[in-house]
Every structure is written in C-alpha cells, then in structure tokens.
Amino acid sequence: MKYVSPRQVIFPGDLVATSDESVEGAVYIDDGKYRASSVGLVEFRDNKIVVVPLEGSYRPKPGDVVIGYVTDVLASGWEVDVRAPLAAWLPVSEATAKYIDLEKTSLTSLLNIGDAVIAVVKDVDLTDEFPVMLTLREGERLGKIESGFVVELSPVKVPRVIGKKGSMISTISELGCDIIVGQNGRLWAKCPGPDAEFVLLQIIEKIDRESHVAGLTDRVKALVERYKTSAGSARQ
C-alpha cells in the first residue's frame, strides 16, 4: 500500500509505503513500513517508488568521477579534498603511468597544493588512513585542471544536471561549453565566451534550487534558446 503520490515533497519520518511495495532512495524500514529518511521528492518509476533526496552530502563510491583540490603533498602521493566525509588521497602510482623515482623528483612538479584535479574514485576502504583512494589512470580526460572553471552545487542534484539518459546535459551542451560533471557536486566547464559562461552558471544555480518544481527541463531549455538567439543576433 502506498501513502504517497508522485512529485510530493516529503520529510524525515513520513510514511512512504508498506514493506511489500518496492521502494528505493532516501528511506528506511520501521515496523514493516517504509519511511522517508530525509527531505525528498517522491517519484514513481515503473512500479517502483523512488524517494529522491533534496538535501544531502556526497558519499564516495568506486567508479565516481570527482573533482577535487590538492590540500597536501605526502611522501608518495597527494591529499585531495573531494567534499567527502572521509579523507581522500591520490597515490603517485595512480597519477601517472610513467615510473617516478621519488628520490630524484619532487611530487610538487606534478601536482601542488591548490591544484584542481579531475579523478576517479578507485576504492573506498575504511581501514586505510585515507579511506578514499583516487586514480587518474582509469577513465577519460582525467588529471590536473589547466583551464576553464569549477562551479559547486549540492551533490544530490548531480543526477538532475545529467538528466534521464543524459537529456539535461545534452541540452546544456548546446551552449557550446565543454563540461565534466563530478559526482561530488563540482562541475568543470570551459565555455566559448563569458556570455555562455554566465548562462551556464545561471542554469546550474537553477537546477540546484528548483529541481523539486515541475518543468525544470523546459525552463533550462528556455535559457539555452534565449542565449542562442542573442548570440546569433550579436554575430550579425
């Protein structure tokens, strides 16, 4: 039995459904009933009830593309801030395929404190001193960020930026920006000009704030279209 309807905003402790229903997302079971475990939005996806959280922090899992800032240089790697509740690091062996003689080369020649990197979470192991291990060797376009800019948004809104089957990100791509979305709520972009950059920032803020209001995709499309017409008239 369901206690919720689609697109309903629910709060911690609210009843979602009885345990015979199939329920996913920000829920827990108490006394044979699913209840919400955070502020969320209810969605029905093919006979499944999904409670999509509207607030929350980033929880690292292997395979995530993340954007981080180097915060410390260690003996054989770097400590990286990836907005996770656990310490993350990038070992030298995962940073480059080349052999590095640690006796002769300083790690700072590769990456220094303050550098931004795009990396992939290789492993999360709570018994390690740095539970989150990153790698630059297992994915496309990883490494130090040399240009463009990074914008932050709530990590729980990242799926909305990407959209169903990448629909939202392909709409945004019409601005002509090169974009990489980190699962940890950081997004790297390089745009053809300041106008496109501004519109992109507007869109990210919109998705961050308005994801619980119906018709988000249309509102984003409208912003993109407005940019395209103004950019077209500026060229004439």
Add this chain to the structure above:
Amino acid sequence: MKQPPVPLLVEGRRADGRTPDQMREVKISVGVISNADGSAMVSYGNTTAVAAVYGPREMHPRHLSLPDRAVMRVRYHMAPFSTRDERKNPAPSRREIEISKVLREALEPAIFLEQFPRSRIDVFVEIVQADGSTRVASLTAASLALADAGVPMRDLVIGVSVGLVNGTVVLDLNGLEDNYGEGDMPVGYMPNLGRITLLQLDGSWSRDKFAEALKLAIKGAEYVYSKAREALKTKYFEIAEEVAK
C-alpha cells in the same frame, strides 16, 4: 520556596495570559545561515534558538573518530546578550556543557550515524534570547537544521517543556515559571514514530501529575511539529512560487 514577583496562576490564566495547555507563539524558519550545510531558527515566545549543522565531514583529529559510526558533537551556548538582567559570561558554564550532552543524546537516536563511519556531524546551537524552555527550543532547532542539511534521520525530534505551577500542569514554561514553579519536565518527541528521546524532570511530582504532563507534552509537540513541517515546506514552496511568476 521563593515568592514570584507576580502570581503565576490566577483563575486558570498564567502570568502572560495563557491557559495552562497553551504554547507561546511558535515561529520557525529553516535555512537561515548560508555558511552552514543546514540551519534553523526556532522561537517559543521570547525564547529564540539558532542552530547550524556542518557535516557529515572529515573527523579531525583522526584518532577521535569512531570506526563504525559518525561522531556527533553538539554545542549549546547562550549569547551574552540573551539574558534579561545581567550579561551572561560567554565562557561555557557547567550548565551549558551538560545541556550540550543532553541534546546530543536526545538527537542521536533519530540519526543514522552508522551510515557515516569515521566522520563527524557538528551541531551548534546559539540561544539569542532566553525566556525559559531554551533546551527544548534548541532541540527542535537542531533537528530541523539536521533535516535541512540532509543528514539521514528517522524522524524530526521536537522539544517541548511542561511544568507544575501551583499544582497545575502547564505547557511551555516561560522564564518566570521556570524560576518560581514547582517543577519542570523537558521532553523530546519523535512525532511520526511516537517515541521519546529526551525526558528530564525536576521538582516533586505525583504519578498522576507526571502522566498528565507527559500527555500534554505530546500534545504540545504535535502542535510544534505542524509548525515545523510548515517551515520546511515554506522553503520549497517559496521557490516554486518564484518559478510560477
């Protein structure tokens, strides 16, 4: 027994004109501190508490982290200007340290700490104006701030106080009743689950009065919870209305 400056109960009316089972005006807003991951401000009449939540985040120093769950740290503090007569010394008093611990223990059952091993969740509560019932206002504010931060939780925890004044059970003590009443009882209640996470009592109560007071506290908590829900909803509906324009 100290004598109160004004009678606390005359013909079923309290010093501030309320009936025994009446809350003061409850004002709640969520998301008031942009620096924090989550925040809330709660007023019961003149008592105002602001709560800010940071986390879950990395635990420093690392040796204080727990291997199987997050560490929750709560700081209850009264601002020097929060009191009526003399400036409160800003240094944490014994009372504040104890209330911090009491609040932490009242919030912990509501939170899925085991989902964040080796991490910490920090809760800061500042009393900006004090007029009785500060610890329960803090509890409501802290749980709303945790919800606003998206920390996974079983339910909100709503705090209300009940007390004994001239042999009558009253809801939501003000400063006067707190000081001159015969007893007080702060209660923390999870409204959806119907469970109690905080129960303290002082003064001398008969069993019947205690039972009556607990019933009244739950009734009061239900009322505050309806206000808390409204405040949470407002945050999202204001954005929706903005979009509709």
